[in-house]
Amino acid sequence: MDTILFLFSLFVLALFLGVELITKVPPTLHTPLMAGANAISGITIVGAILAAGADTSSTLVHALGFIAVTMATLNVVGGYLVTNRMLAMFKRKS
Amino acid sequence: MNITIVNLAYLLAAVLFILGIKGLTRPKTAVRGNMLSATGMLIAVVVTLLDRSILTYDFIVAGLVVGGVIGAVMALKVKMTAMPQMVALLNGSGGGASLGLAAASYLQSLERADFGTGAIAVLAVFFVAVTVIIGAVTLTGSLVAFAKLQEIIPGKPLGFAGMRYLNGVLFLASLAGLAMLIANPGNTPLFWLTVAVAAVLGLTLVLPIGGADMPVVIALLNSYSGIAAAAAGFIMGNTVLIIAGSLVGTSGLILTKIMCVAMNRSLTNVLFGVMGEVG
Numbered sequence: 263m264d265t266i267l268f269l270f271s272l273f274v275l276a277l278f279l280g281v282e283l284i285t286k287v288p289p290t291l292h293t294p295l296m297a298g299a300n301a302i303s304g305i306t307i308v309g310a311i312l313a314a315g316a317d318t319s320s321t322l323v324h325a326l327g328f329i330a331v332t333m334a335t336l337n338v339v340g341g342y343l344v345t346n347r348m349l350a351m352f353k354r355k356s
Numbered sequence: 357m358n359i360t361i362v363n364l365a366y367l368l369a370a371v372l373f374i375l376g377i378k379g380l381t382r383p384k385t386a387v388r389g390n391m392l393s394a395t396g397m398l399i400a401v402v403v404t405l406l407d408r409s410i411l412t413y414d415f416i417v418a419g420l421v422v423g424g425v426i427g428a429v430m431a432l433k434v435k436m437t438a439m440p441q442m443v444a445l446l447n448g449s450g451g452g453a454s455l456g457l458a459a460a461s462y463l464q465s466l467e468r469a470d471f472g473t474g475a476i477a478v479l480a481v482f483f484v485a486v487t488v489i490i491g492a493v494t495l496t497g498s499l500v501a502f503a504k505l506q507e508i509i510p511g512k513p514l515g516f517a518g519m520r521y522l523n524g525v526l527f528l529a530s531l532a533g534l535a536m537l538i539a540n541p542g543n544t545p546l547f548w549l550t551v552a553v554a555a556v557l558g559l560t561l562v563l564p565i566g567g568a569d570m571p572v573v574i575a576l577l578n579s580y581s582g583i584a585a586a587a588a589g590f591i592m593g594n595t596v597l598i599i600a601g602s603l604v605g606t607s608g609l610i611l612t613k614i615m616c617v618a619m620n621r622s623l624t625n626v627l628f629g630v631m632g633e634v635g
Binding site: 263265266269272273276277278279280281283284285286287288289290291292293294295296297298299300301302303304305306307308309310311312313314315316317318320322323324326327328329330331332333334335336337338339340341342343344345346347348349350351352 | 373374376377378380381382383386387389390393394397400401404405407409410411412413415416418419420422423424426427428430431432434436439440442443445446447449450452453454455456457459460461463464467475476479571574575578581582584585586588589590591592593594595596597598599600601602603604605606607608609610611614615618
């Protein structure tokens with residue numbers, strides 16, 4: 263129970279930090295910021311890796327683990343590349 | 357790998373994510389911010405791959421290769437004008453990943469019959485249910501946003517006048533599924549039914565919203581995928597998932613609000629899938 267309380271504290275503090283991080287964002291950066299934050303939400307890849315690597319004989323669990331790692335990797339790799347491309351274009355314009 | 361080193365690496369990754377988001381809010385620092393955040397992600401992934409609880413690498417490597425190749429090809433080939441739908445697709449993929457990992461760990465816990473006892477057991481099932489519900493809504497909602505922007509389905513609002521009541525009913529039904537799963541964790545048909553209800557809710561939340569409002573919807577769904585990742589962090593007892601997920605959850609919500617103001621839209625209408633004007 264102590265562990266959950268510790269994790270819950272982290273959760274609440276990070277929620278507040280997320281609110282404070284974003285203040286004024288110029289409209290040109292709305293989409294890149296959204297894409298960049300989207301790539302960070304791909305952090306679920308860490309959980310997906312742990313779930314896919316667990317010891318089990320169930321084919322369904324293996325399949326779900328594989329799907330989770332695939333989708334999370336797609337999110338992470340695609341997310342960072344897309345954000346980078348958008349920012350590169352933004353730079354040329356200014 | 358030593359658990360202390362793992363946790364310190366996760367802390368470093370979390371700090372890099374914070375600096376990354378901060379950097380992305382200003383034109384001067386945006387490129388560096390994205391690099392910092394990507395570095396944080398790489399550190400988190402590498403450290404996790406060395407985790408001693410991993411017993412088989414087959415499915416991990418296969419998933420990393422398949423997802424990495426598809427993601428890279430899509431990201432490099434997509435036209436700049438198609439970026440919003442690309443982000444929607446990637447976001448849906450993230451939601452799907454949280455859904456998949458939560459379902460996998462739920463079935464594993466059933467297999468080993470180790471949900472724990474008392475409050476721990478209740479919370480374990482609660483986190484699984486919350487993750488699959490938000491993950492499923494993010495997955496199907498993002499797919500609708502993608503389909504609308506890609507003009508696979510009409511961009512105009514689809515649905516009927518009282519659709520928000522249907523959304524309300526579906527929302528309550530998924531909460532009922534959550535409550536019943538806590539009472540009876542072993543009920544797998546109920547588990548999949550809850551997933552299905554949440555998946556339908558994702559569809560009905562986004563279908564009534566016009567194409568012009570889609571960027572706001574994608575920003576909101578991005579916030580959801582962050583919360584799904586944080587909830588998944590509670591399932592796995594993983595600090596970096598919780599920190600990064602909740603950061604994206606609230607920063608995404610603030611960005612959604614900012615975008616609503618910039619586009620002169622109502623946040624509550626977007627939140628509850630109320631029919632918007634034709635876009």
